[in-house]
Amino acid sequence: MNEPNINELEKIASQVRRDIVRMVHAVNSGHPGGSLGCTDFLTALYFHVMNLKKPFSPDGIGEDLFFLSNGHISPVWYSILARSGYFDVPELATFRKLNSRLQGHPATEEGLPGIRIASGSLGQGLSAAIGAAQAKKLNNDDNTVYVLMGDGELDEGQVWEAAMYGAHHGIDNLIATVDYNGQQIDGPTDKVMSLLDLKAKWEAFGWQVIESQGNDMKEVIKALEHAKSLCGKGVPVVNLMRTEMGFGVDFMVGTHKWHGIAPNDEQLADALSQLEETLGDY
């Protein structure tokens, strides 16, 4: 990987955060909290870490792949995809509207470039990502598969079925990241369904575990580079990434309350005043 331009990446992240709050405000629905928390991670992935080919090909042969398992944070993914050139930025204004390619949760049916499988019903993305990683091995394609999951999503049993498979079959061309923000819809994960010692859980399932900070661009990149260095050893890698839900907008930070609601006009203005417009609003 080249030397990252942290300043440049932070500017992109600021614009992406503006896009997120404007998108959910415009349709008075969507999920800003997790989107803001994962903005730095997705910016680092798409603008620095991943080897991507354009134009978009659904098969993704000869390039890195990204899967978003926690599909409800679609606003951040859509902004990232548009800002990295998969489709025109003004299309972000169609988010969640009738006849849009930007469905409430990511989908393939409308043909939005950048998306290879639908997600939204939780717990399914790790399986799909492992399947894609297995296909890469069959194709002698040495690129890497990335998948992001929510921590609340780890309540789903399928995640652990996939974890068992990943270790048993030595899926070592995959980096799974958990958005470890400690929040889910009904409250803190500790109250809703305790994750207990998450690191020990993944280790017991046979994965290499790294722990990282997800809202510091330097740290995000460092963690992903570390994760990459652990690939190819016959053991899958999971990155437990601590984030703050709502990061970047002070009144949304650290609470599940902004999981799935949109800001009103006044709150939008407040949020935008905290986020520098760096690449031009759509």
Added chain:
Amino acid sequence: MTKLTYTEKKDTRSGFGAGLLELGRTNDNVVGLCADLIGSLKMGDFQKEFPDRFFQVGIAEANMMGLAAGMTIGGKIPFTGTFANFSTGRVYDQIRQSIAYSEKNVKICASHAGLTLGEDGATHQILEDIGMMKMLPNMTVINPCDFNQTKAATIAIADHHGPVYLRFGRPAVPIFTPADQKFEIGKAIKMIEGADVTIFATGHLVWEAIEAEATLEAEGINAEVINIHTIKPLDVEAILESVGRTGCAVSAEEHQMNGGLGDSIAQTLSLHHPAPLEMVAVNDSFGESGTPAQLMTKYGIDAANIVKAAKKVVQRK
């Protein structure tokens, strides 16, 4: 038409195993996945000959569906294998989101469908799978009738781009279709020509319908027998052509009446050509332990019940 007979009985799941093995030899993109039922699904020969393209997933069907969806990204054509119950009801949401809605080229291959798995009882005897699968947009639903047709269908679905549900069974049943008959998805096959009533049958019930036809013939009713191996897309043209001549119909399947082939026939007739229809299917009940033959009789889906239904429907014309 020549009289349909058989000299050999074989299970339809072995037709799947044979078809998969042949596909392995002709199509490098075909991969197999199995949830700890390699022997039951007859996937052992494929596994032995193509170990690099076969994936044991353990007793984890939800993960198997997701893996299969993911493998299509990269051009693979995954064939998943487990019992019909665990291929559908257990994993409906995974199929819905990751396969059907995502338009993934996954072939969901399901054995031990219906009552004829026998002694294992109702926990395993799924009778709702056709309904669940046919309701999903983008999904093709196929229920072949014997070893030869199951083998041919297995081979044919690899060339069809899109999700497919392929349903077959456990017991040995007569082989009565030609080994060289090409399988055309969505194209019904007329087994016996007749004038008084059309029997639309699928899966194991096709042979029962053929036996019923002989009984009906002896009693002066000239029945037509059509093999609806593809429930979705349904061969509407063939159905209307036949009922247009015979004026009434019987549907026959190893499935619940709600949501099965009979429902699809009823819908077709109501919309295009209203005509009397009797349904031979399980009537809103779960199965139980017993031999396949005992269960088919007790739950009203054997040849005798087709005969009864045909006589009744002819009276309703």
